[in-house]
Amino acid sequence: MGNEVTNFNDIIKNSFLNQSMFGSLSAIDILLGLLTAFMAGAFIYGVYRYTYKGVLYSPSFNMTLLVMTMITALVIMTISTNVVLSLGMVGALSIVRFRTAIKDPLDVVFMFWAIAAGISSGAGLYFLTLIGAIIIGAVIVILSRKKHTDTMYLLVIHFTEQANDEVKRELQKLDYTLKSKVVRKQLTELTAEIRLKIDNTAFMNRLGDLEGVQDVSLVQYNGDYAV
Known part of the structure; x- marks a missing residue:
């Protein structure tokens, strides 16, 4: 066993010593x-x-x-x-x-x-x-080049307290996930992630026509950034 280890070490040493610095x-x-x-x-x-x-x-x-x-x-x-x-x-x-x-x-x-x-x-x-x-x-x-069946968007709505129930009712018709909700005195800012299979934004007109809704924004969302 000792001879085998010695021979192996000799082989390694010779390979390092005999090899030129540049190939x-x-x-x-x-x-x-x-x-x-x-x-x-x-x-x-x-x-x-x-x-x-x-x-x-x-x-x-x-x-x-x-x-x-x-x-x-x-x-x-x-x-x-x-x-x-x-x-x-x-x-x-x-x-x-x-x-x-x-x-x-x-x-x-x-x-x-x-x-x-x-x-x-x-x-x-x-x-x-x-x-x-x-x-x-x-x-x-x-x-x-493969097209996805649906696209993610960020929906941002600014509305007053009186439009709270109507906004929730309209959002329930969509495939959405609540991301944030900020209340500043009488004004509420709601951000939701929604998925649309087709480019149909008619719901924005319905939200915008609600009494108490100031503005509605829709931004395409892709992972960690918005487009």
Whole structure:
């Protein structure tokens, strides 16, 4: 048992000592890896811009996806040349902290996609990188074009106390969830989340015609933000 442990330790030591500080990556391998990463990153860039459904499109974040793919490929090519260097780089990268808030969960998917494409291209799996990018991009485009049967809205009503019962009666006809209710002296502000399967806003006219209702507002609601 002792000899086996000694032999194993010798093998590990020899692998570290005999390995050159820099591997045998050729200029062609480096160019192919970076070119494949650029192609995959550019494809991710286009898919993100085409399928973005948020309020404010961020060109800088989209550009980050492209550059992140190439940087990840460069890191993978670097650590693949030497075991000692790879351990040092992993330790250095472990102290990096990303504090940028991600509002849309789909943005996390694009970030992981860019990192995965960079890893595969940096590892020399060029065909896997391109085929995977095409398949994942097609899935995202298909799912993004799928129309939902209903849409969420925020309904905001300002009314006096005398219209309280009539407003409740009209809201009971809708699929709504009470979000907030603020009473300021004689004026009440009510915010409700409603779901509409079709673009039928006739109920707003009925609410607006009620005695004591000052104004009615309807805003499309999508997760954490309003459109």
